[in-house]
Amino acid sequence: MPDDDRIAFKLELTVCDRTIEAETPIPNQPLRVVDLLPVLLAFDSALVGMAADKTESDGQKISCREGCGACCRQIVPVAEAEAVYIAELVADLPAPRQAYIRQRFQEALAALGEEFVERLHDTSKCHELAERRRLGEEYFNRGIPCPFLDQERCSIYQHRPMRCREYLVTSPAENCSNPSPETVRPVDVPVQLSRILFCFADGLGDQSTRWLPLVLALEFSGEQKRFPGPELFRRFVSQIGH
Ligand code: SF4
Incomplete structure (x- = not known):
């Protein structure tokens, strides 16, 4: 696409006493939210990085390290656009790797059990924080x-969902293998783009929060509407800080 078919957005955002400036070109054509995800995921990581810097400069050490996947047994809420992103990512993998990942999804669903998977299909029923916590605990257990x-x-890693990026802890890493609100201290990430993305199930950010567990991503078949890319991006960033 020629450069003149893109509109450059300049952003400046201050979080945790730190400011980031970014310029990103957005294609001037109809886009799905999922098409914006490479930009939004990078932006989310930058915001989480600012919160992490602030935490460490305040003297708290972040325990998360490469090779520690203790939190990767938790339920991972993903927005519908992320589910589509993941499904497309898997569909693009070389055949043997794709077959392996699809098998892993099948094994995970089988191990969760039919009845529990049925409940996972309807996370919209979990209105209360206590209900979501209970579901999360049952999943993790x-x-x-x-x-x-x-x-x-x-x-x-480069494509991981926003909730994975936004979850960092300062409590000892071993506590994550048996997490509870008393033993795990998450880093305070004041701007979490996942919360905005969860409201974009309609494509324009007018929806109430909607998410599904990552383990159901390959089964998701919802429609992703297209809207003019610059308008879509403008709508998304206008939600930051609200
Ligand atoms: S996608 Fe998230 S939960 Fe899954 S392995 Fe990656 S970081 Fe862990």
């Missing part, structure tokens, strides 16, 4: 690793 976890490393 089954001890099922994320289908993308290979030797305790994320095999889609």
Whole structure:
């Protein structure tokens, strides 16, 4: 696409006493939210990085390290656009790897059990925080690793969902293998783009929060509407800080 078919957006955002400036070109054509994800995921990582810097400069050490996948047995909420992104990512993998990942998804679903998977299909019924916590605990207690976890490393690190990026802890890493609100201290990430993305199931950010567990991503078949790319991006960034 020629450069003149893109519109450059300049952003400046201050979080945790730190400011980031970024310029990103957005294609001036109809786009799905999923088409914006490479930009939004990078942006989310930058915001989380600012919160992490602030935490460490305040004297708290972040315990998360490469090779520690303890949190990768938790339920991972993904927005519908992320589910599509993951499904397309898997569909683009070389055939043997794709077959392996699809098998991992099947094994995870089988291990979760039909009845529990049925409940996971309807997370919209979990209105209360206590209900979501209970579902999360039941999921974690089954001890099922994320289908993308290979030797305790994320095999889609560059593409991992926003909630994975936004979850960092300062409590000892070993506490994550038996997490509770008392033993795990998450880093405070004041701007979490996942919360905005969860409201974009309609494509324009007018929806109430909607998410599904990552383990159901390959089964998701919802429609992704297209809107003019610059308008879509403008709508998304206008939600930051609200
Ligand atoms: S996508 Fe990656 S970081 Fe997220 S739970 Fe799976 S393995 Fe862990």
